[in-house]
Amino acid sequence: MAAPTHASAPTPPGDRRTGSQQSTTPRPGLRERKKVKTRLAIRKETYRLIAEQGYEATTVERIAAAADVSPSTVFRYFPTKEDIVLADEYDPVIEAQLRARPAGEHPLDSIRRVIVRGVTSTVTAERDEMVQRTRLMVEIPAVRARMAQTMAATSTVLVRVIADRAGRPHDDLEVRVRVAAVMGALREVLLYWAERGHQDDLAELMDAALLGVGAGWRP
Known part of the structure; x- marks a missing residue:
């Protein structure tokens, strides 16, 4: 994220379509x-x-x-060299999956389910890359700085989707603050996971952190 x-997005994290469904994709x-x-x-x-x-x-x-x-x-x-470490194509996938969530679902529940499912899939398929990427986030200031910039792009996607679902403008301050809290939590989870030697279950850490953020987020 x-x-x-x-140019081209990979198979979405957590994509569980059947073979016949996938075959319809050009x-x-x-x-x-x-x-x-x-x-x-x-x-x-x-x-x-x-x-x-x-x-x-x-x-x-x-x-x-x-x-x-x-x-x-x-x-x-x-x-930049930092982009080689950090860049991915998941923002459009995240946006599409969020927009496909049930309309009545709490926005944070939608975000949490999409993010946790994607993290689970990515760690399963690309654990070594995830470990190296997050280790560099901890050890290399330039990577950590670029991480903040790239996460801002994902924030923009989340703000747009949540604002649309709530019928609010894309520059709505409350939505921006809520999404900033979500992105801050995700950043800290990634750093925490790396600092502890990648021993914990990353998806469980993400899930717990987002539940905590949502404790104060009411519809």
């Missing part, structure tokens, strides 16, 4: 598949290099060489 959307074209493949290769090599030689020693030039692309190509997909 929490980064500007790029398959990305060759160009889009190549973009996804390039992005994945850049990210894979970045994580490998960071694990081998550390964050600071992993330059964009080395990443480009390892991924067999030019440095300009890396920057075309990721504006």
Whole structure:
């Protein structure tokens, strides 16, 4: 979550559609598949290099060489090195899933269910990447700073959806404050999980934190 959307979104976290339902989704074209493949290769090599030689020693030039692309190509997909670590395509998925929740459901319940389901799916499929990403959030100030910026993008998505459901304008202060509390909780959970050596169940931590935030959030 929490980064500007790029070319093609992956399978939504927690997507439980049947095979027949999934088959109705148009398959990305060759160009889009190549973009996804390039992005994945850049990210894979970045994580490998960071694990081998550390964050600071992993330059964009080395990443480009390892991924067999030019440095300009890396920057075309990721504006900064921190974005390689943090960027994802989940904001449109989160928005679609929130808008699909029952209209009468409490907004925080909708957010909590979508986020927790997505985290569960992501940790199951990409635990090593999640561990490395959150460790870098703790250890590298530049990554942590960029994390705050990218989470602001997700905040904008959540504010838009919740405001629409409540029939309020997108700049409604109360909605913005409530969503800010949610995003702050998510940020602290990620840092807490990493600081404790990733031993806890991340989805359970997220669920408990969002329940706590919702204790003071009334319809």
